[in-house]
Amino acid sequence: MTQLYLIRHGIAADRAEYSNDEERPLTEIGKKKTKKVASRLKAFDLKFDLLLSSPLVRARQTADILKDTGLCDDVEIFDPLVPEGAIQEWMAWWDTWKAEKGNRGAIALVGHQPDLGNWAEILVWGDAEERLIVKKAGVIGIELPESGSPVGRSLLFWLAPPRFLL
């Protein structure tokens, strides 16, 4: 059984300041809060076998903070984690990963809203209905099933806003 952690990027610079949304970085407050959340996750003894990050700057910076805090050894940029990316592409990746490494351990995804909440709902309930509040630097924890499709068959064990992670 694999635990999947979906982590939203931290607070980023205003859209008005960047013509290219993909380049918006974390603000200083965003970095600080994300580091606090990362330290808290580390204090819970979490360790990810792999962290996949959206290619956007604010997600990559969040992923790097998680890595620098010791939560994972490797960050891989994973294009389907862009806004409006397709969960089907992640599921194809997951099939390959578990065929190679087995269905165990922990994987983290760093990305965006509403996508992360939608992906979580698809895995847990089969449909995205936007009923999860996922704050910036918030975390979702899901248990993927032992076998078969994870869609509508995974279990939600954690959803935490940064307010409850500081």
Add this chain to the structure above:
Amino acid sequence: MTQLYLIRHGIAADRAEYSNDEERPLTEIGKKKTKKVASRLKAFDLKFDLLLSSPLVRARQTADILKDTGLCDDVEIFDPLVPEGAIQEWMAWWDTWKAEKGNRGAIALVGHQPDLGNWAEILVWGDAEERLIVKKAGVIGIELPESGSPVGRSLLFWLAPPRFLL
């Protein structure tokens, strides 16, 4: 908008030791862990306007720990929180409460599994599918809607096992 916290009772004595399930108390470890969780909730500045508890001993003891930690001033025993209690009775109570006090603040319910997880799913997704893992002394946080029925119209903002609350 009201925040509803559903809190499962702590670790209780074995069923084998008590002929009457309703009388099973918290174990010493159960009390200790529940106190730690309560302190954590207090550190988050949570305060419940009212706490409704299942009448069973293990729930009442959990409710008393939350009260003694300063999370609420009052505990009321609420019979529909027994195992297999009807959420409809809580919703009728909620209609009366919000008519009197307004739809704001925070209310906590202390009860049992799978009922609390089922109630949460009914409020958030409209159906109970047992897709939430709710550990003993674990917490669920739900935002009830501004108006109308809460069924399938509430939002989930928190789900935390005690492991991530110590």
